[in-house]
Amino acid sequence: MRKKQGDKGELELSSTLQFVLDGVQQGCTLVWDVITECSRKVNVTLSAGDKIYFNAKKLDYDTQMQLLSQDTNKHNCCDLPVLTITVDDVFKLKSSHTTSDINDSFGNKIGCVHDFYIEDTVDRGSSDIYINIVGWKMKS
Numbered sequence: 001m002r003k004k005q006g007d008k009g010e011l012e013l014s015s016t017l018q019f020v021l022d023g024v025q026q027g028c029t030l031v032w033d034v035i036t037e038c039s040r041k042v043n044v045t046l047s048a049g050d051k052i053y054f055n056a057k058k059l060d061y062d063t064q065m066q067l068l069s070q071d072t073n074k075h076n077c078c079d080l081p082v083l084t085i086t087v088d089d090v091f092k093l094k095s096s097h098t099t100s101d102i103n104d105s106f107g108n109k110i111g112c113v114h115d116f117y118i119e120d121t122v123d124r125g126s127s128d129i130y131i132n133i134v135g136w137k138m139k140s
Contacts, residue, residue: 013088013089013090013091014086014087014088014089014090015086015087015090015091015092015093015120016084016085016086016093017084017085017093017095017118018082018083018084018085019082019083019097019114019116020080020081020082021080021081021082021083021112021114021133021135022080022099022112023099023101023109023111023112023135024075024080024081024111024112024133024135025075025135025137026075026076026077026078027074027075027076027137028074028075028111028135028136028137029072029073029074029075029135029136029137029138030046030053030072030073030074030075030081030133030134030135031071031072031133031134031135032046032053032054032069032070032071032072032131032132032133032134033067033069033070033130033131033132034054034056034067034068034069034070034129034130034131035065035066035067035068035129035130035131036058036065036066036068036128036129036130037063037064037065037066037127037128038058038063038087038118038120038128038129039061039062039063039120039128040061040087040088040089040090040120040128041057041058041059041060041061041087041088041089042056042057042058042068042085042086042087042088042129043055043056043057043058043084043085043086043087044056044057044068044069044083044084044085044086044129044131045083045084046081046082046083046084046133047081047082047084048075048077048079048080048081048082049077049078049079051076051077053071053073053075053081054069054071056068056069075135081133081135083114083116083131083133085116085118085129085131087118087120087128087129090120090121091121092121093118093119093120093121094118094119094121095116095117095118095119096116096117097114097115097116097117098114098115099112099113099114099115100112100113101113102134102136110136110137111134111135111136111137112134112135112136113132113133113134114131114132114133114134115130115131115132116129116130116131116132116133117129117130118130118131
């Protein structure tokens with residue numbers, strides 16, 4: 001949780017979660033989707049070292065399902081990717097994170113899948129933000 005000074009001098013509340021994406025190796029291809037139905041402002045960033053893969057923002061309070069980011073990029077950085085999620089006007093975020101391996105036909109690990117479900121704890125839902133990030137080695 002962090003507090004920041006607003007334009008009018010009042011304190012604004014926001015909560016942040018950060019995840020290191022283990023298993024995503026240098027040279028992997030990254031593919032991601034970021035979807036939200038959160039009733040708050042949302043900022044989701046995927047970065048590695050100085051490289052920012054995406055910075056997706058939701059600036060309204062609409063609860064309709066919104067696709068914030070969907071793209072692909074090559075992970076050439078030696079640092080592991082870091083996913084940062086910030087939601088304004090909430091005291092606490094709850095999360096569920098699953099990781100699974102991608103194996104080739106010989107059983108060799110060639111990548112991984114990370115799925116994140118984020119709840120802003122304002123309602124009783126469980127999926128205010130859904131993020132899917134896949135990283136795998138492409139054939140040369």
